[in-house]
Amino acid sequence: MTFEVGQELAPQSFFINRAKLVAYADASGDQNPIHQDEEFAKSVGLENVIAHGMFTMALAGRYVSHVAGGSEKVRDFSARFTKPVVVPADTEVELIVSAKVSAVEGSLVKVDLSAICNEVKVLGMAKATFSL
Amino acid sequence: MLNPDVVGRTFTGANSFTVTQESITAFALAIGEPNISVAPPTFSISISLTESQALLQESGLDWTRVVHGDQRFEIHRPLVAGDSILCSSTIESARVVAGNEIVTVRSDLHSGSELLISSWSTLVVRA
Numbered sequence: 001m002t003f004e005v006g007q008e009l010a011p012q013s014f015f016i017n018r019a020k021l022v023a024y025a026d027a028s029g030d031q032n033p034i035h036q037d038e039e040f041a042k043s044v045g046l047e048n049v050i051a052h053g054m055f056t057m058a059l060a061g062r063y064v065s066h067v068a069g070g071s072e073k074v075r076d077f078s079a080r081f082t083k084p085v086v087v088p089a090d091t092e093v094e095l096i097v098s099a100k101v102s103a104v105e106g107s108l109v110k111v112d113l114s115a116i117c118n119e120v121k122v123l124g125m126a127k128a129t130f131s132l
Numbered sequence: 133m134l135n136p137d138v139v140g141r142t143f144t145g146a147n148s149f150t151v152t153q154e155s156i157t158a159f160a161l162a163i164g165e166p167n168i169s170v171a172p173p174t175f176s177i178s179i180s181l182t183e184s185q186a187l188l189q190e191s192g193l194d195w196t197r198v199v200h201g202d203q204r205f206e207i208h209r210p211l212v213a214g215d216s217i218l219c220s221s222t223i224e225s226a227r228v229v230a231g232n233e234i235v236t237v238r239s240d241l242h243s244g245s246e247l248l249i250s251s252w253s254t255l256v257v258r259a
Contacts, residue, residue: 027158028159030181058172059164061174064173065167071172079203081201
């Protein structure tokens with residue numbers, strides 16, 4: 001695949017539910033109850049259970065790996081956690097990730113990422129660099 | 133409050149972590165990534181944040197009030213099964229903004245003398 005500055009890369013949807021948060025908690029070791037326990041999440045002032053910021057970032061990372069043609073090509077990846085992804089029980093929340101090429105420097109491609117959930121940007125300043 | 137004496141200092145983890153295929157596979161499965169030959173780009177957070185949490189708690193930070201502000205990974209080579217990783221953590225900065233303590237920690241993951249990944253976590257301790 002060739003990349004040009006300004007090129008918009010096709011969006012991809014990811015679906016987040018409670019079971020996936022539990023699987024991510026087990027795989028990452030982040031067992032903070034705000035990501036699993038509704039009663040606890042509400043007791044600390046949250047609207048409901050929220051996804052791990054790092055889970056949202058990991059899904060955006062999966063998008064980058066896919067675009068780059070493999071995780072081994074990803075050189076740099078950063079994001080700010082601007083808004084929580086709220087995950088009510090018994091439902092799936094759609095996360096839409098897309099990207100725009102910001103630079104092509106030699107064999108390196110830089111992209112600006114967008115991660116949207118319920119029409120709200122949940123990652124800010126999200127960027128990745130991968131090698132061709 | 134974080135002990136101000138630790139800002140700018142680097143702490144090398146006492147124990148190395150061996151990256152297992154099981155841990156890569158579990159992480160990949162949890163995020164729906166089909167390729168399990170190398171670790172996904174954010175996989176190393178499970179090593180770096182564990183180390184940072186231990187260090188910052190020992191240094192006086194209230195982990196129960198921490199939210200993740202931002203995160204960056206600079207990957208020189210992805211982790212693969214069998215890597216034995218030593219993580220050193222540098223508390224790069226700590227400041228207070230509007231009553232919230234904001235701490236940035238850099239984690240350098242080495243295999244032997246080779247630096248594989250540097251990552252930066254900015255953590256916000258809610259007032």
